[in-house]
Amino acid sequence: MLVNRSRMVRALGVAAAAALALSACGGDSGGPASASDGEGGDVTLRFTWWGSDTRHQATQEIIDAFEDANPGITINPEYGDWGGYWDKLATQVASNDAPDIIQMDEKYLREYADRGALLDLSDVETGAMTDATVATGRTEEGLFGIPTGINAMALMANPDIFEAAGVALPDDTTWTWDDYADIAKQVDDGSEFYGATGPNEPATFQIWLRQQGKEMTTEDGQLGFEVSDAQEYLDLMLDLRERGALPEASILSEDQSPGPDQSLTGTGQVAMGAWWTNQLAALSTAAGTDLVPLRFPSSDGSEGGAQLFYKSSMYMSGNARTQHPEEVKKFIDFMVNSEEAGKINLADRGLPANLEVRDVVLGELDEADTRGAEFLADIEDELGDPMAVPPLGFSTMQEAIYRYELEVWFGRQSTADAAQQLYNEMESAIG
Numbered sequence: 379m380l381v382n383r384s385r386m387v388r389a390l391g392v393a394a395a396a397a398l399a400l401s402a403c404g405g406d407s408g409g410p411a412s413a414s415d416g417e418g419g420d421v422t423l424r425f426t427w428w429g430s431d432t433r434h435q436a437t438q439e440i441i442d443a444f445e446d447a448n449p450g451i452t453i454n455p456e457y458g459d460w461g462g463y464w465d466k467l468a469t470q471v472a473s474n475d476a477p478d479i480i481q482m483d484e485k486y487l488r489e490y491a492d493r494g495a496l497l498d499l500s501d502v503e504t505g506a507m508t509d510a511t512v513a514t515g516r517t518e519e520g521l522f523g524i525p526t527g528i529n530a531m532a533l534m535a536n537p538d539i540f541e542a543a544g545v546a547l548p549d550d551t552t553w554t555w556d557d558y559a560d561i562a563k564q565v566d567d568g569s570e571f572y573g574a575t576g577p578n579e580p581a582t583f584q585i586w587l588r589q590q591g592k593e594m595t596t597e598d599g600q601l602g603f604e605v606s607d608a609q610e611y612l613d614l615m616l617d618l619r620e621r622g623a624l625p626e627a628s629i630l631s632e633d634q635s636p637g638p639d640q641s642l643t644g645t646g647q648v649a650m651g652a653w654w655t656n657q658l659a660a661l662s663t664a665a666g667t668d669l670v671p672l673r674f675p676s677s678d679g680s681e682g683g684a685q686l687f688y689k690s691s692m693y694m695s696g697n698a699r700t701q702h703p704e705e706v707k708k709f710i711d712f713m714v715n716s717e718e719a720g721k722i723n724l725a726d727r728g729l730p731a732n733l734e735v736r737d738v739v740l741g742e743l744d745e746a747d748t749r750g751a752e753f754l755a756d757i758e759d760e761l762g763d764p765m766a767v768p769p770l771g772f773s774t775m776q777e778a779i780y781r782y783e784l785e786v787w788f789g790r791q792s793t794a795d796a797a798q799q800l801y802n803e804m805e806s807a808i809g
Contacts, residue, residue: 527728
C-alpha cells in the first residue's frame with residue numbers, strides 16, 4: 379500500500395561504543411558464562427541474537443527442535459533489536475557475563491575475536507560451505523564465526539511507485555550513477571513519493587570504491603583509498619541531493635538507521651532504497667507490495683560494473699569463556715548445518731551458507747525470498763573479489779560516514795573538509 383510523504387522518527391542507538399567497552403575484556407577464563415543444572419549434569423546455555431519478531435519466533439522454533447534432539451541441553455534465549463544489541467553485548471563481555479552463543483556481525487568480529495572473547499570454532503563442520511564463505515569468519519588466530527547465510531546489497535525498487543510516477547524500472551545491468559539520479563528525479567517530480575533515499579553505509583561506499591578499483595580496507599587492515607576518493611564520493615552524494623534525486627537533508631537524517639518497518643522503503647514512501655537481500659521479505663511485507671531487487675548503478679555503465687559482493691549475513695559465534703564449549707559447538711553445528719534449522723530459518727539470516735541446506739531451502743521460500751535468491755544467483759558471475767575480514771575498529775565506520783554525509787547535505791562542511799576529517803577518523807579507528 380502506498381502512503382504519502384511524512385516525517386519519520388529516527389531510530390536511535392549507535393553501536394560504536396562496543397569497541398570501547400571491550401577494552402576491559404581478555405581471553406582467559408574469569409568466571410562462569412553458563413551453568414550446569416546440578417544432579418543430572420544437564421547443561422544450560424544462553425544464546426543472544428538481534429532481529430525482528432519473525433526472527434525471534436523462528437529462532438525459538440530452532441531452539442525447541444535442538445532441545446528435542448538434545449534433551450540434556452537447555453538454551454535460554456536473549457534477544458532484542460539491532461540498536462541496543464552491541465552496547466549490551468560489550469558490557470556483558472567486559473563484566474564476564476556474556477552469553478555462551480552469540481549472533482555476530484562482520485563489523486564486530488575482530489572487535490571480539492582479537493581480544494580473545496570468542497571461541498575458536500575450527501572443528502565445527504563447514505565442508506558443505508565454500509572456502510570463500512568460511513573465510514569471512516576466519517582471522518589469523520582461528521575461525522571465530524560460522525556464517526549462517528549470504529546476502530548482497532541491492533536497491534529495493536517499489537514498482538507501484540514507479541507506475542504511479544509513469545517511470546519504467548531501469549535496466550540495472552548497464553545503468554550509471556547519472557542514470558540513477560535522473561530516474562530518481564523523474565519519480566520525485568512525477569509522484570507524491572521520493573525517488574530514492576540515502577545510502578546504506580558502509581556498503582554503498584564500499585561498492586563505489588570497488589567500482590574505482592579500490593577497497594575500503596585491505597587484507598593487512600589498512601585503508602585502501604585516499605582522501606581524494608572520499609571527497610569524490612561525498613561529491614556524488616551531494617550532487618544526488620542537489621539534483622533532487624534524494625530528499626532534503628532532514629529527511630535523509632531521519633532515514634539513516636531505522637529498521638525495515640519504520641524506514642522510507644518499508645513505509646512505501648520511496649521508489650528505491652539500499653538494503654541487504656535477506657531484508658527483502660520484511661520490506662515487501664511492510665510496504666504492502668512486491669519490491670524488486672536491483673543492481674547498484676556503476677561508474678561506467680558496463681555489464682558487471684556494479685562490483686557487488688556476497689556478504690556473510692551474520693555469524694554464529696561462541697563465548698571463549700563458556701564452561702561448555704562442546705555443547706556450544708553442537709548448537710552452532712545444528713544452526714548452520716541441519717536441514718531442520720534451515721527450513722525454519724529459510725532466508726531470514728541470509729540464503730543458507732551450507733550449500734546442501736540451501737538446495738533444500740530454495741524450494742521452501744516464499745515469493746519475496748525467492749526473488750532475493752534469484753537475484754543472488756543472477757549476480758554471481760559479476761561479483762568482485764571477496765571482501766577481506768574487516769579490521770579492528772571497523773565497527774565505527776558506519777556512524778562516521780553517516781555523520782559526514784549529513785555535514786555535507788546540511789551544508790555545514792565542504793566535501794573537501796568532510797573527506798579529510800572522515801579519512802583521518804577512519805585511519806585512527808583502525809590504526
